[in-house]
Amino acid sequence: MQDRISNHPNRWVLTPVTGETDTYDFTRADDPTQTGTPLNKATFLPDATVTNIETVTGASGVSLPCDALDAIVNALDTMGLTRNAKISYGTWTGTGSGASRSFTFNWTPYIVIATKTNYAFSGGDSANSGADSFMWLNGQTSTGPRTFTLSGTKLTWKYTNSAYQQRENLNESGVAYSIIGVCLK
Amino acid sequence: MTRFIEINALENGAHDNFTTTDEIETPDGWVIIPDDMEVPLSFPFVTFHYRKGVVTDMSPLPIPAPEPPNDEPDPNEILNALLGVTE
Numbered sequence: 001m002q003d004r005i006s007n008h009p010n011r012w013v014l015t016p017v018t019g020e021t022d023t024y025d026f027t028r029a030d031d032p033t034q035t036g037t038p039l040n041k042a043t044f045l046p047d048a049t050v051t052n053i054e055t056v057t058g059a060s061g062v063s064l065p066c067d068a069l070d071a072i073v074n075a076l077d078t079m080g081l082t083r084n085a086k087i088s089y090g091t092w093t094g095t096g097s098g099a100s101r102s103f104t105f106n107w108t109p110y111i112v113i114a115t116k117t118n119y120a121f122s123g124g125d126s127a128n129s130g131a132d133s134f135m136w137l138n139g140q141t142s143t144g145p146r147t148f149t150l151s152g153t154k155l156t157w158k159y160t161n162s163a164y165q166q167r168e169n170l171n172e173s174g175v176a177y178s179i180i181g182v183c184l185k
Numbered sequence: 186m187t188r189f190i191e192i193n194a195l196e197n198g199a200h201d202n203f204t205t206t207d208e209i210e211t212p213d214g215w216v217i218i219p220d221d222m223e224v225p226l227s228f229p230f231v232t233f234h235y236r237k238g239v240v241t242d243m244s245p246l247p248i249p250a251p252e253p254p255n256d257e258p259d260p261n262e263i264l265n266a267l268l269g270v271t272e
Contacts, residue, residue, distance in 0.1 A: 089206045095199035106207035
């Protein structure tokens, strides 16, 4: 778009309308050197653009520029271009107390790996070798002896039948743990 | 990465805690441990004061002896572990 450039900005000629009282026609008298792009439908949202947006996005009733922007944003969201995955990372120090342990992510976790920090990841399926770590995939309610509950973005894991509950819950007193999650908005 | 600690202590005197890279609001009943605060070796067995949602000082507490296991492992559980059987 181009601005209007003139030698006498805001200069107008007022011509009285014949037969009317206090009524005038305004005529620009600013002596433009560049007339600029007109501010009208053809420059803001021409019919061809409306047709193109409605055809590509499937939207209907696009009339105003804001309608066009909404249609485009909605289409992008549907296509997943604004639905980003995120890696979340966290830690905690075990308290040695409680029947379960949980971690709340910002977004919905789909893959979660948790382990005792500075400790080899061992899969989490065994009451012994896997006691200090686990990998969880969205939808799983248990991996071996450990049960999982996803409530919103909060993942809770619980182990109740072992003599080593706090170890299984990744909550041994004073022990450092790490967790990483692949999350979707 | 923000570090949070629960204000109320658990039964054994420890305070639940976590850090996260997510940008979250401080959960109700929790406060933030400043990045530059030295955390006692006894953590999470600590006592602390806070002001306006941020810990201002932290002192160590004695670490209780670990509780003995609640009960003996179930024999089937041991057998399954040895055999690699998952439930």
